[in-house]
Amino acid sequence: MSEFQRPRGTRDFSPEEMQKRRYVENALMTTARNFGFSEVMTPTFENTDLFIARSGPEIVDEMYEFEDKGGRRIALRPEITASVIRYYVNELQTRPKPLKLYYMGNCFRYERPQSGRYREFFQFGAEIVGSPSLSSDAEVLALASSCLRGIGLKNVKMRVGHLGILKGVFEEMKLDEIVQTDIRRLVDKRDFEELGTLAAESDISDENMDRLVDLVSLKGGAEAIGKAKEVLGRADPSLNYLSRLLERLALYGVGDAEIDLGVARGLDYYSGMVFEIDAPSLGAEKQVCGGGSYTLSEVFGGEEVFSTGFAFGFDRLMLAMENDGVDIPSAKLETYVIPVSDTARAKCILIVSELRNAGVSADIDLMGRKMGKALAYADSLNFRTAIIVGENELEDEKATVRDMASGEQESVPFAELARYFCTEL
Numbered sequence: 001m002s003e004f005q006r007p008r009g010t011r012d013f014s015p016e017e018m019q020k021r022r023y024v025e026n027a028l029m030t031t032a033r034n035f036g037f038s039e040v041m042t043p044t045f046e047n048t049d050l051f052i053a054r055s056g057p058e059i060v061d062e063m064y065e066f067e068d069k070g071g072r073r074i075a076l077r078p079e080i081t082a083s084v085i086r087y088y089v090n091e092l093q094t095r096p097k098p099l100k101l102y103y104m105g106n107c108f109r110y111e112r113p114q115s116g117r118y119r120e121f122f123q124f125g126a127e128i129v130g131s132p133s134l135s136s137d138a139e140v141l142a143l144a145s146s147c148l149r150g151i152g153l154k155n156v157k158m159r160v161g162h163l164g165i166l167k168g169v170f171e172e173m174k175l176d177e178i179v180q181t182d183i184r185r186l187v188d189k190r191d192f193e194e195l196g197t198l199a200a201e202s203d204i205s206d207e208n209m210d211r212l213v214d215l216v217s218l219k220g221g222a223e224a225i226g227k228a229k230e231v232l233g234r235a236d237p238s239l240n241y242l243s244r245l246l247e248r249l250a251l252y253g254v255g256d257a258e259i260d261l262g263v264a265r266g267l268d269y270y271s272g273m274v275f276e277i278d279a280p281s282l283g284a285e286k287q288v289c290g291g292g293s294y295t296l297s298e299v300f301g302g303e304e305v306f307s308t309g310f311a312f313g314f315d316r317l318m319l320a321m322e323n324d325g326v327d328i329p330s331a332k333l334e335t336y337v338i339p340v341s342d343t344a345r346a347k348c349i350l351i352v353s354e355l356r357n358a359g360v361s362a363d364i365d366l367m368g369r370k371m372g373k374a375l376a377y378a379d380s381l382n383f384r385t386a387i388i389v390g391e392n393e394l395e396d397e398k399a400t401v402r403d404m405a406s407g408e409q410e411s412v413p414f415a416e417l418a419r420y421f422c423t424e425l
């Protein structure tokens with residue numbers, strides 16, 4: 001074992017893992033592109049101020065944050081939405097709206113590592129910038145749902161809420177900003193006991209606090225909206241909005257979204273619809289996606305513009321797929337070329353080059369291994385076939401093509417090899 005270990009909370013990914021990760025990443029990106037989204041990429045690090053402007057100074061404790069050699073405060077990005085909106089404000093504001101953008105990238109948070117929680121992890125996310133809420137909220141939720149369908153992850157639960165409902169209650173109760181923020185944080189953590197303590201300290205009546213807890217505990221289909229009206233004792237525009245959103249989602253074929261008025265998204269910058277997606281098989285760290293509608297561009301010096309977006313925790317998607325036994329096809333390499341003698345090597349290089357140029361995945365023995373060992377190596381790397389060339393093959397101008405699974409062999413003239421593999425593909 002080397003004395004050099006990777007930093008805590010980081011991972012190395014094996015060739016097999018990377019093949020699976022790229023397969024899933026590709027499926028997510030294909031779905032986003034089918035929905036009319038385009039990819040963007042922003043820097044891995046930003047000026048610390050960007051994240052402070054977005055989330056407040058407490059965020060610094062949760063980030064990899066340092067001074068660079070020029071004396072600038074720099075942070076490795078803890079998420080990517082802030083960067084995308086900064087980029088929008090600086091360079092994309094004049095583009096036709098709405099802008100539909102997606103991204104995939106690594107993020108860094110200084111957290112206590114555990115299963116499903118890392119210091120370097122990956123997010124796949126999408127944002128619609130510039131169109132008012134209902135239509136883009138529905139489109140973004142439909143995209144998130146289709147992404148999950150596209151990767152075959154079925155054991156998931158999408159929970160949708162609206163921060164306007166809590167806001168209405170806060171206004172009725174005439175709560176100051178600090179208490180509001182505390183309540184949102186505790187609702188997000190479902191810490192109802194602590195909420196009781198806070199109520200006592202903030203002179204919130206038992207009756208009001210019970211009502212609030214009843215409200216944020218409401219979950220279910222459209223009937224949850226009716227119950228929320230009863231608890232509130234009035235109609236509420238945000239509840240009506242959620243009803244209409246469910247109707248829109250049904251048109252998209254998304255019938256499994258559940259209303260959950262307890263979705264509060266912690267201290268994030270969301271202002272309207274908010275949602276989370278859980279994969280129950282993950283246990284404690286089961287949230288695979290978080291999102292909602294927000295305005296952020298004005299914080300970065302742009303004009304206020306409505307946006308809606310989400311971020312999937314890519315690593316948690318991979319874990320959930322593994323737990324649920326979702327099949328990810330392994331990549332088969334096509335053929336491994338084995339020169340049986342030194343004199344055959346030159347011909348083998350010509351063959352492997354021709355196949356590669358024709359777009360066939362082809363490799364060649366570099367170790368001068370004997371045939372048995374070379375075949376075992378090809379087998380271990382999952383090649384579908386091997387091409388064997390020795391003295392007899394050179395003489396006949398034909399290669400022996402071996403099916404690695406069945407062991408069956410056939411002779412294919414050198415001149416026809418590329419065509420043989422291209423029609424086989």
Ligand code: AMP
Binds near residue numbers: 079120123288289313
């Ligand atoms: P957030 O920006 O906190 O809403 O995170 C979006 C998603 O990223 C979450 O739902 C998680 O799936 C994932 N995520 C957040 N933090 C981590 C972490 N430390 N390690 C792995 N995944 C994470």
